[in-house]
Amino acid sequence: MANIAFIGLGVMGGPMAGHLAKAGHSLTVYNRSIGKAKTWTETYGGTVAITPAKAAEEADIVISCVGNDDDLSQITLGRDGAFRAMREGSLFIDHTTVSARIARQLFVEAESRGIHSVDAPVSGGQAGAENGKLSVMCGGSEPAVAAARIVMQAYAARIIHVGAAGAGQTTKMVNQICIGGVLQGLAEALRFAQAAELDLDKVFDAVSGGAAQSWQMENRWKTMAQDSFDFGFAVDWMRKDLGLALEEARANGASLPVTAMVDQFYADVQAMGGGRQDTSSLVRRMTRA
Template structure:
């Protein structure tokens, strides 16, 4: 039953987009979805009682806000441009919101194209992973016009626990880069700490209970340390995707003349782990840099 006058479209029904679009529909925003694999769109409609379009253009026909959450820059361009892309059929005055983690350059590009077509744009990458999307507890970092942000924020609240407007176009993506840099550093430190503790024959659970509430504590320690020690790495965000994100970080840093030695180190370790077959394991598999296994463990 419709309880909101705002109609939305959601492009991309991966592990993040599927539940995010579901939250919109369940909170009374009539939602039309598009996914490259039509069967996924049909499954979403069966789950949430929304509608779907055969093309991106068809999905956005009546939308006031169009959300996207796909894989990378090329994926975004593939659903945005062309005769069947979203820009071919978005109505004047509507807003395009990109939740994909992309380059800052793409955010600026889309902002300029939208402006020429009488549309608004926000770059709004998210953090929190599949679990955050399913629970409606994502963190969203937003770049763009503050008035447009104020209009869209109440809608995004249905799948977020924290939303912050950062600044102008591209600043949302740059904030996400800072987020990924922090995660890379924390995971490297956690990997070294666990390797040290195991070598010292410490009780890992007791060690973590002793330090996680102090200055060393982090989300990664709370949620991944024990599973890392148990050699289990099947928790969502794969290192294949992390390397994509760290690539954006390093490219942007080079443009800014900033040196990121730890980020470079972690990226190199992930590269080696990919070569060993760990590409689809989650980012906490970084601890595997310290062993000599040549194959992923059976727990993955």
């Protein structure tokens, strides 16, 4: 069992930290909203810290799951950041979806302090976090990932070491590129079926068992048909993620024409007031027959 500092108790981080507490680890938690941190400890136990640095003081492992590059930089390298308090030989695991650039920067910063660092974005959404069935894609050294795996297995069904620092984040970009393309295809297919006046349940039964099957089809076809989107992974976050992928593509020379188009389609959904709706709300911008 380890002394763990967990920073960021949102819809993903809160359940993940909960699985660690249930597994018997000793947790000190920090959240920008201290009320949320206190509520978490009322459920799971542990200690609330007033800064990331205070959370990290006695920690063997510091785990973060925050919002974006700026948030991550603040909780690690800021005036009260965790890196200022972490001991030599300790381990930092970041589950935030951020740029590969900051993942590589934090690896260098950590290494200079004798800290092991792993960039480990996740896939599986809120349900995956709550059920402890996340898929984790890791960048970093083999020993660091091996050490991280021991604790991450409390909330992960799949843990893959993809490569060096930053590789976890670029793999998450691959994940989001795939999801965006699949959801646009699914939106078009659903609207086509409606225009053809087909029975949508029967269409789903007919195509979901063949080559067109996908996680998005299995989990979003019926809710898209019902115009139900007030759940899941928000459009605002998807635009952030696709922006990271497009930025990385400009750096590595990859061509992402469909991703760029889908990103703009999501901008349309935001303009329609759907920024906090699930990514399947992409179908809203298409005229219903």
